Amino acid sequence: MIITSLENNKIKDLVKLQSKKYRDSTNMFLVEGVHLVEEVNKSNLLKEVFVVENDSFNIDVPITYVSSDVMKKISTTDTYTNVVGLCEKKNSNEIKGGxxxxxxxxxxxxxxxxxxxxxxxxxxxxxxxxxxxxxxxxxxxxxxxxxxxxxxxxxxxxxxxxxxxxxxxxxxxxxxxxxxxxxxxxxxxxxxxxxxxxxxxxxxxxxxxxxxxxxxxxxxxxxxxxxxxxxxxxxxxxxxxx
Amino acid sequence: MIITSLENNKIKDLVKLQSKKYRDSTNMFLVEGVHLVEEVNKSNLLKEVFVVENDSFNIDVPITYVSSDVMKKISTTDTYTNVVGLCEKKNSNEIKGGxxxxxxxxxxxxxxxxxxxxxxxxxxxxxxxxxxxxxxxxxxxxxxxxxxxxxxxxxxxxxxxxxxxxxxxxxxxxxxxxxxxxxxxxxxxxxxxxxxxxxxxxxxxxxxxxxxxxxxxxxxxxxxxxxxxxxxxxxxxxxxxx
Incomplete structure (x- = not known):
């Protein structure tokens, strides 16, 4: 399935994550681009990946395909992004180490x-x-x-x-x-x-x-x-x- | 005299200095804000200063007062600027020192x-x-x-x-x-x-x-x-x- 509608609820939720308030209340955040998505996955923070239709991406979390219009809506950069990752915050409160x-x-x-x-x-x-x-x-x-x-x-x-x-x-x-x-x-x-x-x-x-x-x-x-x-x-x- | 018109030729020339091409052909450039204008003046690059009307600024180069609309047009920052300096490039071609x-x-x-x-x-x-x-x-x-x-x-x-x-x-x-x-x-x-x-x-x-x-x-x-x-x-x- 490819999400093509900007009115899709999942997409609306992703767009809301551009605001600090929504990131704070949901404990989630987005990363953009292949390099960041792969780095974040090393620390097990990555929950789901959104990829532009016709593009391929190999990763061990659920992948959702979206149209390029939807991708433009969920990404914040002016330049072309083909992958956005949905991540969970770490939420540490402890001062570790010296x-x-x-x-x-x-x-x-x-x-x-x-x-x-x-x-x-x-x-x-x-x-x-x-x-x-x-x-x-x-x-x-x-x-x-x-x-x-x-x-x-x-x-x-x-x-x-x-x-x-x-x-x-x-x-x-x-x-x-x-x-x-x-x-x-x-x-x-x-x-x-x-x-x-x-x-x-x-x-x-x-x-x-x-x-x-x-x-x-x-x-x-x-x-x-x-x-x-x-x-x-x-x-x-x-x-x-x- | 206070320049209030965006169509003033002097103002149009300043706005053009936002493009590299015009800076290259005229050998001039702009700096924005009190701190930058004062620093550039120490090196004798400053030729003229544009100040928002009702504001005062003490410097030993010619001062031209402009309306706040004109200032908005010639400055490139989103935040409020009250002083813009017109400067001449240094044009050194020599590798000095070691x-x-x-x-x-x-x-x-x-x-x-x-x-x-x-x-x-x-x-x-x-x-x-x-x-x-x-x-x-x-x-x-x-x-x-x-x-x-x-x-x-x-x-x-x-x-x-x-x-x-x-x-x-x-x-x-x-x-x-x-x-x-x-x-x-x-x-x-x-x-x-x-x-x-x-x-x-x-x-x-x-x-x-x-x-x-x-x-x-x-x-x-x-x-x-x-x-x-x-x-x-x-x-x-x-x-x-x-």
Whole structure:
């Protein structure tokens, strides 16, 4: 069977998943394109796949074929997509491991995606998102992660609560400040750490900043006020992974 | 005088500068927002400023006031802009200094902007763009640089020609390859270098790759195929700036 009607209830439900509200209430989300669908399937999050009629796709979850008009409706990219995957969220609430990244209200989807991709590359165990961080299941975020979001423990939690828990576990909490702090190259004990990265415009909030044990900075030319937050975070994680 | 007509010839010319073709033929470009306008003025590229009526702006170039409808027409962002600057391109053709970055067909405006910002932070002397790289004067690129593009020598040049010139100057040319090469942490002589970064999807082209003296890689977890190109480039430049 091929679904050709935009009024089909299943299709209407998929389209609704473009809104955060509906993703939150159903605990489901969509990924687009072959690469993302295959990555997500490795982590058993994939429940069903929608494929454009006449196209073929080999995967071990139920496949539904749709017309190209229906595919255009359920996908969010301007470019041609032939596969969309329906997935279930992971819903972890636990801070696992000793290498922790805390994100304080990151707003740009590309930045969050890049940070998640770098976190997997540099062996972060858990990423903690503040409740006002851009939604992880936003299609632009998922695309920027290149599917890596499914290979790492990501939770949403109040950061004050999170830092309190991390301190009770004797994990050093590093803030980030351009003007004031210690060169990350001088950090020798990197066996466990928690790193806090702030919002693109405002940095780390005052309350969170005051809870950090120490600030880290990246040595750079005097011409520059700051780096892109995704870049800064990636360099810090790279240095802390030794 | 306040320009209120969208049919004003000066305004029509500004709007045309949203296209690369017109920027190329006039040698002019636009920057949007107070921060970018002020940064560009430090490098004497700013020729004239357009400000929304009733707003004030203090700068040492001619100011023209426009209605908010006209401002909406000449700016490319969805968010409110009150200042747009008309600038002249720098038009350098010379490879200056001994720390060189070559970009082989980078396509994403955000990636190019981020790379330029990081290049200033880590003291690159010249960035060489391949002719098919996304246009430097694209408004998204300029915004992502945070104005840093005006503080660094950026030229467009055929990369085969550029590498030939760099080799004649005895500058080591590093390619980038995830699977094959030397850990950037092991590079000890960083007094001069040329680093080639490739296109987001295809990496460095075969011809250019074959001209490189050595490949560099960033040590990372086996789970990851690659990093975002802006992140990878920034980490390599950070390591080469010691």
């Amino acid at each position: 290498k922790i990244l805390l994100l304080d209200d990151i707003q740009d989807p590309g930045n969050l995606g890049t940070i998640i991709r770098s976190s997997v590359a540099f062996n972060v165990d858990t990423i903690i998102l503040s409740p006002n961080t851009v939604d992880l299941y936003n299609s632009k975020v998922l695309r920027s992660t290149q599917g890596m979001f499914s290979h790492i423990n990501i939770i949403t939690m109040d950061l004050v609560e999170a830092i309190t828990e991390l301190k009770s576990r004797n994990i050093t909490v590093y803030g980030t400040n351009v003007n004031n702090g210690e060169d990350v190259r001088n950090i020798t004990d990197t066996s466990s750490f928690a790193l806090v990265m702030g919002n693109e415009g405002n940095g780390v909030s005052q309350t969170i900043q005051s809870m950090c044990d120490k600030n880290l900075y990246i040595k750079m030319s005097n011409n520059t006020e700051s780096l892109n937050v995704g870049v800064a975070c990636s360099i810090l994680l790279y240095e802390l992974e030794r | 720390k060189i970055l070559l970009l082989d067909d980078i396509q994403d405006p955000g990636n190019l902007g981020t790379i330029i910002r990081s290049s200033v932070a880590f003291n690159v002397d010249t960035i060489i763009l391949s002719p098919n790289t996304v246009d430097l004067y694209n408004s998204k690129v300029l915004r992502s640089t945070q104005g840093m593009f005006s503080h660094i020598n950026i030229i467009t040049m055929d990369l085969v020609e550029a590498i030939t010139e760099l080799k004649s100057r005895n500058i080591t040319v590093y390619g980038t390859n995830v699977n094959n090469g030397e850990d950037v942490r092991n590079i000890t002589d960083t007094s001069s270098f040329a680093l080639v970064m490739g296109n987001e999807g295809n990496g460095v082209s075969q011809t250019i790759q074959s001209m490189c003296d050595k490949n560099l890689y960033i040590k990372m977890s086996n789970n990851t195929e690659s990093l975002n190109v802006g992140v990878a480039c920034s980490i390599l430049l950070y390591e080469l700036e010691r």
